[in-house]
Amino acid sequence: MLPRGFTVFTIFVFAIVPHIIQGSGINEQDVQISMRSSPFETALITLQKQIGFTFQKIGLLRRAMTHASFSEENNKALSILGSNIIETSASLRLLGQNIEISAKELSRRISEVSKVESSCAADALRLGLHKVVRVSSKTNSSAPVVVCGAFRAIFGAIALDVGKSDDAGSIFWVVHGGEVGGVMAM
Numbered sequence: 001m002l003p004r005g006f007t008v009f010t011i012f013v014f015a016i017v018p019h020i021i022q023g024s025g026i027n028e029q030d031v032q033i034s035m036r037s038s039p040f041e042t043a044l045i046t047l048q049k050q051i052g053f054t055f056q057k058i059g060l061l062r063r064a065m066t067h068a069s070f071s072e073e074n075n076k077a078l079s080i081l082g083s084n085i086i087e088t089s090a091s092l093r094l095l096g097q098n099i100e101i102s103a104k105e106l107s108r109r110i111s112e113v114s115k116v117e118s119s120c121a122a123d124a125l126r127l128g129l130h131k132v133v134r135v136s137s138k139t140n141s142s143a144p145v146v147v148c149g150a151f152r153a154i155f156g157a158i159a160l161d162v163g164k165s166d167d168a169g170s171i172f173w174v175v176h177g178g179e180v181g182g183v184m185a186m
């Protein structure tokens with residue numbers, strides 16, 4: 001005679017465990033399918049076409065399009081990297097054009113290119129990022145600081161994806177130049 005405990009355990013293993021495993025497997029698949037076909041994922045595909053860059057690690061773009069109000073996994077740090085890339089790239093350009101540029105003029109021109117309200121948010125809205133970036137229900141995705149953070153984070157994400165900042169800088173100038181239309185533009 002087998003002990004009762006063993007019998008109960010055996011019934012558990014053969015009758016119940018497969019259902020638990022199968023059940024969780026199906027759920028995972030459902031989640032993945034719905035993630036792939038969600039409006040957010042579609043917007044990420046469109047955004048890549050607009051900026052002319054295809055991510056090896058799409059998770060980086062997903063994170064770039066996620067505001068801190070939405071998730072712990074957000075674009076705050078990517079946005080700092082992106083901001084540095086934009087400023088470095090602008091400095092390089094301006095000094096390349098005119099090595100005699102004064103420090104004051106250089107600073108003024110850099111801020112012209114990267115300023116939140118006038119430049120960064122305008123670039124972001126033109127790309128339609130306010131319709132892409134994920135925010136909490138209480139957060140206004142069109143607020144300059146929110147869209148601007150997402151915009152800068154794109155360049156941080158590109159640099160991380162490539163492992164250097166050159167491509168991110170080049171793509172910034174194309175997007176900043178206004179050659180790229182809105183994600184959701186009809």
Ligand SMILES: *[C@@H]1O[C@H](CO)[C@@H](O)[C@H](O)[C@H]1NC(C)=O
Pocket residue numbers: 140141142143144
């Ligand atoms: C969201 O922010 C934009 C830009 O600052 C503003 O024009 C708009 O009125 C705001 N919307 C709401 C609902 O607060």
